Amino acid sequence: MFKKILVANRGEIAVRVIKGCREMGIGAVAVYSEADRDSLHVWLADEAVAIGPPPAVESYLNMGRIIAAARASGAEAIHPGYGFLAENAEFAALCEKEGLVFIGPNSAAMELVGDKVRARRTMEKAGIPIIPGMPAVAKTVADCEAAAKSLGYPVIVKASAGGGGKGMRVVHEAGELAPAVEAGMREAKSAFGDDSVYLEKYLEEPRHVEVQVLADNFGRTVHLFERECSIQRRHQKIVEETPSTALTPALRAKMGETAVKAIQAAGYNNAGTVEFLLDRDGRFYFLEVNARLQVEHPVTEMTTGVDLVRQQILIAAGEPLSLRQEDLRQRGHAIECRIYAEDPRHNFLPSAGKVVVLREPKGPGVRCDSGIYGGWEVPVHYDPILAKLIAWAEDRELACRRLTAALDDYVILGIRTTIGFLREVVNHPEFRAGRTTTAFIKKHFDGWGGGEVHDDTRRLALAAAAFDELMRAGRPREGAARGSQKDVATPWTTLGRWRIGGAGLDGI
């Protein structure tokens, strides 16, 4: 087993992997850009190496610096997390060449599945159903125009190296195509360093159902059932759950077998996810293989009891898979919400800044995978994911209730987050009824503003602010109040002269 692993990522996933290493008695090395000097993953790791300026291309995407950091720290393996270099076959190959173990699939399989266009061809040959689309990457906008015409609108622009919704654009008519392709290329370039895009027919209102797979280096492959990730915004998953309400045991078994077949057709090893779109008639189509640990992996962990990060590390270390398909079971129901630094009341604008107060929920069946702490400044340079909240319970209804209560208990002040929005999503009657499709957010939450604030709520907030002033008045004067001393009209200053015993309220 490895003695030391370098975690080539940041945020909640770096924290997750570092904790996994600790549990296995493996030393964890963090890397960080100048913008992340004070980030949680840096402080949790046993060692940390600076790898460059804030832009990801100069730090978290800089292969040379990451390899050098592994060398300098004496790490034997690199865990890439998700995003950044996680699905970069060149990086996986570079690790292989440098004698470092890349904790993920072999570079040849990654190259195959990472090239969405080649992957589609491979799957088609293996007899796996695929969505109609361009057989090759678009060279010009004119290529796209011709392809879109023959596929019929709507079509979707996808980054060939893509993932996480980056570079994706749905196009409903010919006039929107050129700007969408250009924007897709730009986003793909900045997210993956590769601007290749292609078109697929856009299926309306499908469900997004994916299957988790583990494959060891000796050809043994198991699947760990599905995750449904239909609740998406701008093609980014925001709520994920397992089991899916749309699968019958027979369909589940068939999709599981198909996923195993897809993984084997690609010569893939380590943890991977086979994504499918499922239409209303229970027909499913291969979408892509995600050659990495998924953001939503915790829901699988909570229902199967299998620690996927640990499995990834064991497989990478050359251990044979000890899990047998017939022993794997789904137990209960788990739902995950992604907590983003975005303002849902203002068109989901990113919200960087200081986390002034943080309270993370806990309790039976509640898991919070977080990359932040109170007092930390969220940098502007990276993906806005802050944390993930996962609730597990005996059944779906109980899991929804538990998740709602946990969201109520989740406090992040100072920056805007999606917590309040997610609470409403999970409470929506259509979600509760299990009628989830990729059109759910657009259909039920377009232009969401959260409703009017009740006078009662506003009064409670004002009362709390007043009480807070009273409390502070009982304490020695603080620096913050000093600035407005000559301003006699406001309580910020007049309170300074009050003498109340301790933190009590006897002076009123």
Place this chain on the structure above:
Amino acid sequence: MEFKFLLDDEVRTVTVERKDGALVFREGEGSLTAEVRSVSENELLFVSGGRSRRVFVARDGKRKIVLAGGREFVLAEPDRGAGRRERREGKAREGVWPVKAPMPGKVIKLCVAEGEAVRENQALAIVEAMKMENMILSEVEGVVKKILVTVGELVDAERPLIEVEAKA
């Protein structure tokens, strides 16, 4: 005790008095009578009418941030905001309209040139933050008077990007 807070550009006055072991908060037309307990730093419990409600209060520089009933309220000192309110009222849909960055990010595209006529909601620029592209739209119909940034520039929130002169 009387307290004044600026909330959503409006000055709110809250009075607090003690009555039979509870506190009475009066604001505007209504009032709230509750027993209040500070259970940890930033965390208050309001118990009234057989219900316990948890409220969080944080101080960030000169702002106070309160989380109550699932909603976030940002309260400021009345003085600081008074000027801002006047400015806002005085800002009609005419004259020069500065288009500001809604969040910190990087200007990745300018969609218009100086002197160009623009419609309301026309895209003026694209600012990327946290790896997502965000379109900056014109709030008015008019003419681009001045472009204040260059492509590739990092901008802070509220930084003026482009000046649009509204059509008279």
